Structure formats: C-alpha cells, structure tokens
Amino acid sequence: MELQKIILYYGFAPVADPEAVKLWQRTLCESLGLKGRILISKHGINGTLGGPMSALKKYVRQTREYPGFGKIDFKWSDGTGNDFPRLSVKHRKELVAFTLPDEVQVDRSGVTNGGVHLKPEQVNKLVEERGDEVVFFDGRNAFEAKIGKFKNAVVPDVQTTHDFVNELESGKYDHLKDKPIVTYCTGGIRCEILSAVMINRGFKEVYQIEGGIVRYGERYKDKGLWEGSLYVFDGRMQTDFSDNAKVIGECENCSAPTNKFRNCANLACRDLILLCDTCAELPANLQCNDTHTRGRSLSGQVG
Secondary structure, eight states, X not given: OOOEEEEEEEEEOOOSOHHHHHHHHHHHHHHHTOEEEEEEETTEEEEEEEEEHHXXXXXXXXXXXXXXXXXXXXXXXXXXXXXXXXXXXXXXXXXSOOSOTTTOOEETTEESSSOEEEOHHHHHHHHHHHGGGOEEEEOSOGGGGGTEEETTOBOOOOSSTTHHHHHHHTSTTGGGTTSEEEEEOSSSHHHHHHHHHHHHTTOOEEEEETTHHHHHHHHHTTSSSEEEOEEOSSTTOEEOSSTTOOOOOBOTXXXXXXXXXXXXXXXXXXXXXXXXXXXXXXXGGGSOOTTOSSOOOOTTTTO
C-alpha cells in the first residue's frame, strides 16, 4: 500500500464566494479519495486531510493555485489510512469559532491585525533575552494542555474557542497586558485570531509561533521549551516529537502518568477521558458521568 500521510494547513485570504470554493474543494478531495475536514469562510481555508501521499501532493498543488492560497504552509505527518472516517467540507462564518467574525482583518498576505509571527528560533531568542518576563499563552482548549504545553505556560480555563472572549474580558489576565505574550496552538490558526482578539483588548506586545507547536516541535523535538505530547484532532489523538517526550498527563482514575485520551463509552457524549492503559481496561472507567458537560470542541479542530 502506498505511504499514507496527513496534512494540516490553513490560509487566510479573502474568499469572495465561499460556497463555490466549498464545492470545488469537495469535488477535488472526492476525485483524489481523500478524507478529513475542511472549513471555508470569507477569510480563507482551514483543513486537515489524510490519504496516499501522491493524492495529497496533487491536492496541495491544485489548492495553491487559488488566489491567496499559494503561501499556505502544509504541515505533513505520518498517517495510517484510517485517520478520518469520512470527508467533511463546510462553509462557516469563521475558520475558528471565536464568534467574532468582524474582528479579524484579512488581505491576500493573511491576517493584518494579529500578533507578530516568530519562527521557533526567534521564540527561543526572545526567552533568552527577556527571561521570565515572557509569558506563553495557550490558545487551545484546556484539555489539550493536559498532555503537553510550553513550560510554565498560562492555560486558560476554556472548553471551546469562543470561551476565550469571556476569559480575556474577565480581568484575570489584565496583569499580563504589558508583558511579551507568546500565543501558541497546534498549527497556528487559532493564534492568528486569538492574537488579534488580545491586541483589540489592550495586550500591548503579542506574538504567535509561526507554524504553531507543530513547527516548533519539528525544530527542537523535546530539547526546547515544549514538554509532553501534542493532542491532534484525528484518529491518532496524540503524537510525540521524539522518543524522549516527557509524559506530563495524569490518569483521571489513579493519577499514573499517561498521555492517552479515550472516548467516553456513551456514543452520544463527545468527551474524552485521560486514562492509563491499566485503568482503560476496566469498562467502568469509561462510563459517562456528570462531569461530561460540553466535551470536545471541534471549533479548533485543525490548528
């Protein structure tokens, strides 16, 4: 069987007719036999797809032909061929559901009112120069940080991306408004918007990691400022940057080290349970309970 891969990507550029782009993308993916999730909005495209490498290369080549999409950074990782159950291509008001579609300003160069992009090397240099003054700010859903995050990062108590607005306006982070803030998320897309939202609310020096955790991990593996595993929204659920990845997650049942999330046994529930292998073997530990409220949010599904 041909080598299977997964691509993670996003591109901010004005889309005059999102419905037409949605139909084009669906037809393209179906013709190539690709599965995964794609969102289209007036601001651009956000997707993660899995399939044979040759088919994905054709997809990348054709998608880059769309005006403004030529600059998209496609991030590649190993797949299994069964990472996504189906193909989903949808038109949404926002690429990431912050419920603030009018706060983001976009042209063909990308988001124009977001934070300053830093390459992985520049992130480390910033920390070397300014030390503990630098604040890493997690732009993901809180559960993702249970298995991996930047050292000493601020992890907001959010279950969906639109929770960030209330968090930022609550006042609990006002003491950080004059500090250098480095926002981070899986592939970078959530921070494109989060950084703009923070700047609009008075944070004076806001950065984002170019390419997100993925590019930082590729550069430094487990020898940099990242620790743990990276949660991913596909069948793998988590991935490591090296065999030396630190396990920072704790089993919800026995507190043993683990980085493995399990699906709740209730098919109607979309929550995840962090369990070690031993506890996961007991069906009772996978049962739904009153703490399973909103569960996983796919609003930040691909980055």
